[in-house]
Amino acid sequence: xxxxxxxxxxxxxxxxxxxxxxxxxxxxxxxxxxxxxxxxxxxxxxxxxxxxxxxxxxxxxxxxxxxxxxxxxxxxxxxxxxxxxxxxxxxxxxxxxxxxxxxxxxxxxxxxxxxxxxxxxxxxxxxxxxxxxxxxxxxxxxxxxxxxxxxxxxxxxxxxxxxxxxxxxxxxxxxxxxxxxxxxxxxxxxxxxxxxxxxxxxxxxxxxxxxxxxxxxxxxxxxxxxxxxxxxxxxxxxxxxxxxxxxxxxxxxxxxxxxxxxxxxxxxxxxxxxxxxxxxxxxxxxxxxxxxxxxxxxxxxxxxxxxxxxxxxxxxxxxxxxxxxxxxxxxxxxxxxxxxxxxxxxxxxxxxxxxxxxxxxxxxxxxxxxxxxxxxxxxxxxxxxxxxxxxxxxxxxxxxxxxxxxxxxxxxxxxxxxxxxxxxxxxxxxxxxxxxxxxxxxxxxxxxxxxxxxxxxxxxxxxxxxxxxxxxxxxxxxxxxxxxxxxxxxxxxxxxxxxxxxxxxxxxxxxxxxxxxxxxxxxxxxxxxxxxxxxxxxxxxxxxxxxxxxxxxxxxxxxxx
Numbered sequence: 001x002x003x004x005x006x007x008x009x010x011x012x013x014x015x016x017x018x019x020x021x022x023x024x025x026x027x028x029x030x031x032x033x034x035x036x037x038x039x040x041x042x043x044x045x046x047x048x049x050x051x052x053x054x055x056x057x058x059x060x061x062x063x064x065x066x067x068x069x070x071x072x073x074x075x076x077x078x079x080x081x082x083x084x085x086x087x088x089x090x091x092x093x094x095x096x097x098x099x100x101x102x103x104x105x106x107x108x109x110x111x112x113x114x115x116x117x118x119x120x121x122x123x124x125x126x127x128x129x130x131x132x133x134x135x136x137x138x139x140x141x142x143x144x145x146x147x148x149x150x151x152x153x154x155x156x157x158x159x160x161x162x163x164x165x166x167x168x169x170x171x172x173x174x175x176x177x178x179x180x181x182x183x184x185x186x187x188x189x190x191x192x193x194x195x196x197x198x199x200x201x202x203x204x205x206x207x208x209x210x211x212x213x214x215x216x217x218x219x220x221x222x223x224x225x226x227x228x229x230x231x232x233x234x235x236x237x238x239x240x241x242x243x244x245x246x247x248x249x250x251x252x253x254x255x256x257x258x259x260x261x262x263x264x265x266x267x268x269x270x271x272x273x274x275x276x277x278x279x280x281x282x283x284x285x286x287x288x289x290x291x292x293x294x295x296x297x298x299x300x301x302x303x304x305x306x307x308x309x310x311x312x313x314x315x316x317x318x319x320x321x322x323x324x325x326x327x328x329x330x331x332x333x334x335x336x337x338x339x340x341x342x343x344x345x346x347x348x349x350x351x352x353x354x355x356x357x358x359x360x361x362x363x364x365x366x367x368x369x370x371x372x373x374x375x376x377x378x379x380x381x382x383x384x385x386x387x388x389x390x391x392x393x394x395x396x397x398x399x400x401x402x403x404x405x406x407x408x409x410x411x412x413x414x415x416x417x418x419x420x421x422x423x424x425x426x427x428x429x430x431x432x433x434x435x436x437x438x439x440x441x442x443x444x445x446x447x448x449x450x451x452x453x454x455x456x457x458x459x460x461x462x463x464x465x466x467x468x469x470x471x472x473x474x475x476x477x478x479x480x481x482x483x484x485x486x487x488x489x490x491x492x493x494x495x496x497x498x499x500x501x502x503x504x505x506x507x508x509x510x511x512x513x514x515x516x517x518x519x520x521x522x523x524x525x526x527x528x529x530x531x532x533x534x535x536x537x538x539x540x541x542x543x544x545x546x547x548x549x550x551x552x553x554x555x556x557x558x559x560x561x
């Protein structure tokens with residue numbers, strides 16, 4: 001049974017006070033409160049009760065003059081990569097804004113799933129790439145003022161992550177792991193697992209709901225047998241997507257353990273389908289983050305075709321249109337014999353893990369980014385503040401360099417603000433700039449703040465941002481709700497770079513910036529591996545590049561005057 005931690009209590013608060021407070025808010029509890037000075041613990045009857053208590057009390061209810069805090073109490077050895085984020089502001093675009101902010105922290109967000117959006121504030125569960133990233137995220141996110149709401153973040157305990165979660169031998173630790181689940185073989189000083197271990201990339205399967213019972217077995221006997229034989233930890237997410245025809249399964253183990261568990265699950269489904277005569281064959285469906293799928297497919301589909309040929313399978317991948325911003329996984333469907341599907345799984349996950357390694361290395365490099373934000377010329381004074389105090393405070397708050405460029409002409413109506421810093425600093429600095437313009441009434445009370453930002457990309461990579469026939473840039477616009485424009489007739493600067501323009505409200509602009517940076521990272525990785533082309537399907541053509549990206553596909557002049 002899990003416990004809740006009740007904190008920020010007045011030292012005079014008694015167990016009777018807590019019982020009455022719970023009863024006053026229609027939360028019945030017949031157990032006992034373990035009282036300490038300034039805090040208390042309480043056993044949770046079930047998950048639903050715990051969720052209701054957290055949502056009802058945390059940061060909202062006063063007891064003897066102090067607002068109490070309620071969250072999961074999680075011992076260190078039970079802390080995982082999974083966090084729960086509460087008190088998210090309730091508006092239609094919260095999924096976009098939260099997704100952008102989480103990714104701006106330069107952490108690897110593998111899964112972002114909605115828990116509840118029916119109450120006054122939303123609740124989501126987040127799975128990070130590593131436990132260390134989850135720990136850092138708690139430090140950065142807890143209490144963060146997100147659109148005037150202070151976020152509340154807590155660990156989801158290992159034993160409570162899913163009712164169907166089963167531990168393998170050695171108390172759930174996988175081979176080669178120390179007592180806290182961290183790999184013993186780490187890259188020096190980086191906290192990144194060494195190559196070929198990949199403890200933080202689960203194998204994610206999508207299985208028909210009708211076979212979930214057979215996979216779990218009577219009283220969990222079948223899945224316990226799988227975890228024991230494969231030395232893995234398996235989560236069957238039965239509660240996700242209520243009523244859906246398919247349910248995800250996460251397998252945590254070594255590469256060999258994941259593949260062995262996959263084979264056993266596939267065999268169980270095929271046996272059950274034969275017995276019940278529900279299907280002629282059950283395809284293998286693997287879930288993978290969209291960031292990795294492009295490298296799995298390869299240039300002109302070569303990587304995927306090779307996997308098909310080598311394993312004698314037919315592989316299809318779900319379209320981009322099926323993605324959502326807060327669950328960006330694509331479904332890789334593999335058809336063939338059980339043996340062939342298992343071979344294909346190994347090749348697919350090999351590519352995914354390679355992509356993950358490259359992405360983590362790139363994130364840890366923490367490259368400085370430079371973004372040019374254009375603001376109304378009359379707003380420059382407000383942004384700088386008296387004796388430069390506001391811009392200095394903003395720079396310290398964001399951890400970014402913020403400079404106002406000289407006016408291009410005496411009558412210029414727009415001024416360029418140069419923001420330099422890593423992704424999180426960009427998010428904070430640009431967010432405050434947007435907020436300052438609204439606060440100082442440079443936009444009407446019902447008018448959304450939309451600004452133009454410029455980022456520079458290598459001329460050779462511009463074609464990748466546009467995509468064949470403008471496909472990539474149009475998908476960017478549809479996904480982010482921002483205008484993304486690569487102006488034609490650009491002459492590369494002294495660094496052989498050209499400008500990409502992004503026009504939109506803050507979250508649209510941020511999401512577009514992050515997606516473009518993702519594309520550029522992929523280009524760099526392909527160039528290092530010697531697989532890059534000359535800038536995408538249409539090649540680098542900075543001098544006469546067609547400006548694809550406006551809704552009409554026509555050229556658009558800069559909005560500055």
